[in-house]
Amino acid sequence: MKAVFYITNHGFGHASRNVPIINMLVSSGDLVAVKSDERICSFLKRNLSSSRISYHTDCRDVGLILKEGSAIPDEDAMLKAIAADKAQWPDLISREKDFLSSFAPDIVVCDVMAWPLKAASELGIPTLLIGNFSWAEMYRSFYPEEVYSHYLSCYRLADKALWYEIHSPELHEYCSDYECISLVSRAHDDKVIESIRNSTSLPKIFVSLGASVDLASPVDVSALPYTFYVTRGIKLLGDNVVELPLDMVNTPDYIRACDYVIAKGGWSTVAEILLAGRKSALLVRGSNIEDQITTEVLTSRSQAVMIREEDLTDIGDLISRIDSLKGENYDIYHDDTAYICSIIKRMTSDNQEEL
Numbered sequence: 001m002k003a004v005f006y007i008t009n010h011g012f013g014h015a016s017r018n019v020p021i022i023n024m025l026v027s028s029g030d031l032v033a034v035k036s037d038e039r040i041c042s043f044l045k046r047n048l049s050s051s052r053i054s055y056h057t058d059c060r061d062v063g064l065i066l067k068e069g070s071a072i073p074d075e076d077a078m079l080k081a082i083a084a085d086k087a088q089w090p091d092l093i094s095r096e097k098d099f100l101s102s103f104a105p106d107i108v109v110c111d112v113m114a115w116p117l118k119a120a121s122e123l124g125i126p127t128l129l130i131g132n133f134s135w136a137e138m139y140r141s142f143y144p145e146e147v148y149s150h151y152l153s154c155y156r157l158a159d160k161a162l163w164y165e166i167h168s169p170e171l172h173e174y175c176s177d178y179e180c181i182s183l184v185s186r187a188h189d190d191k192v193i194e195s196i197r198n199s200t201s202l203p204k205i206f207v208s209l210g211a212s213v214d215l216a217s218p219v220d221v222s223a224l225p226y227t228f229y230v231t232r233g234i235k236l237l238g239d240n241v242v243e244l245p246l247d248m249v250n251t252p253d254y255i256r257a258c259d260y261v262i263a264k265g266g267w268s269t270v271a272e273i274l275l276a277g278r279k280s281a282l283l284v285r286g287s288n289i290e291d292q293i294t295t296e297v298l299t300s301r302s303q304a305v306m307i308r309e310e311d312l313t314d315i316g317d318l319i320s321r322i323d324s325l326k327g328e329n330y331d332i333y334h335d336d337t338a339y340i341c342s343i344i345k346r347m348t349s350d351n352q353e354e355l
Contacts, residue, residue, distance in 0.1 A: 005021075033103055086150055203225070205227070
């Protein structure tokens with residue numbers, strides 16, 4: 001079986017959640033072509049090691065365009081970018097049809113990219129749309145439908161849609177054949193987890209906030225009775241702070257090894273936290289529908305504290321707030337990687353039978 005994955009270049013989270021799916025497919029002997037931009041493909045290469053994967057760096061999305069130094073969308077700049085991108089779609093679709101005709105995949109999988117669905121549909125290739133939001137849904141928060149209707153038209157061409165946990169019911173209208181699924185996570189290593197747990201007797205906190213946090217001063221946590229494992233995004237001071245390398249890929253190991261998680265609230269990180277059954281504090285900065293839904297769902301389930309940058313100046317208080325969470329019902333979540341792969345296989349076999 002051969003599959004093409006079109007993965008939006010809007011952040012590493014989309015790439016992260018496709019890692020376990022692609023890995024399971026190639027481990028069973030399938031061939032996968034990944035199409036995104038160079039940054040995302042480089043990230044995937046660090047997470048996946050298989051000669052059965054080819055990478056193509058010629059696909060991009062407009063995504064969300066933010067005002068400089070802010071998490072607020074730049075509506076004027078984004079509107080112009082959407083219009084300019086739309087003008088390129090006929091050429092992009094024509095080019096992609098040439099690629100698909102040459103590669104001859106059995107299925108096309110799109111993680112919120114829209115226009116590849118049209119290219120595949122015109123060639124009669126089965127298409128699977130998968131995500132927790134869509135660009136049409138995102139842009140609806142800012143513009144009238146005529147601005148993003150071309151996204152809707154493409155999404156509605158999907159043969160099937162899979163909507164991850166924590167999404168808006170609005171997405172159910174796109175495709176009559178859809179399923180609501182749970183979560184996915186990159187693999188974890190129990191031996192590494194045990195090693196992290198045994199490295200210190202103190203309770204452990206994993207802090208991963210990305211590159212967007214800009215606190216004026218470092219935060220001194222030396223007096224707090226915890227060991228902090230920190231990636232980029234915030235400078236913590238103290239002998240109890242372990243700084244992790246920028247290119248680390250085993251985030252799930254640290255999430256599972258630690259007692260608390262303080263992280264940026266992107267879907268893939270949230271999924272790895274929930275599957276590990278950890279209570280957390282999530283930095284949600286964006287003024288967009290995806291962040292709003294994440295906030296509403298996890299707050300209602302008492303599984304996360306939603307924070308702003310200023311909350312990071314008092315980590316002790318933040319931990320107390322996490323402790324106050326009930327943090328129940330984690331058994332409602334499960335890793336659906338195998339199920340997603342089974343759907344991909346079934347869609348390709350059904351298509352072969354029809355042929």
